Amino acid sequence: MLTVWARVLRRTVRSPSGCWLWQGAHNGKGYGTIGRPGQTNILVHRVALLVHKPDQLAPGLQADHMCHDRNCWEPTPCSHRRCVNPAHLRLVTAKENNARRLEGNTCRLGHLYSVRRNGARFCPTCQELARLGLRYTRAQLASWDTLPLELADLAASSPSGHLTSVSG
Known part of the structure; x- marks a missing residue:
């Protein structure tokens, strides 16, 4: 050895x-x-x-x-x-x-977890990105001007409640 x-x-x-x-x-x-x-x-x-x-x-x-x-x-x-x-x-x-x-309050990409009624944790930002068929690495997310948590805010403030496009 x-x-x-x-x-x-x-x-x-x-x-x-x-x-x-x-x-x-x-x-x-x-x-x-x-x-x-x-x-x-x-x-x-x-x-x-x-x-x-x-x-x-x-x-x-x-x-x-x-x-x-x-x-x-x-x-x-x-x-x-x-x-x-x-x-x-x-x-x-x-x-x-x-x-x-499982320690910590963020997913592997740094987004804050939310908690379901049954106590299970999930990442709404990652779920939304996955729903759109988008996958990003930490390096890609870190290079954006829009931070991951701001992406979740954009999705929450859109009329449909979904993140459909990000300009800029």
Whole structure:
């Protein structure tokens, strides 16, 4: 595993935040992956845990990136998923990992959640954009003069209650 870890370190850039960001291949969810001869690919943050915290590994535990910030405005997927700094990783149960994922009051694009009568959270801005067949990344939304929350206000103030066009 140490030779795989050496390969990971060669493809890693240290950021000012302390994250060690993987620069190689990643899966569809943005987590870094690395190939092993004759075996399937492995998640690079799992390699970090195997090398630096082998005594903590146990069935049913998942890696949690403690460096992740729910409100980061970085291109999707969030770069924290590429972090392999062992000091930024901990092993937690699926329940703990999901509870941390659900912290905060914004969706992954930074829009405020609304709450349904049954207590379920949803993002009305993302729902409206999806209804229109529009999908945007955080980087695209951050580059607009109109902020995401203002888009929701525009939709709410339109006669139809829907966001049909944005000029400017």
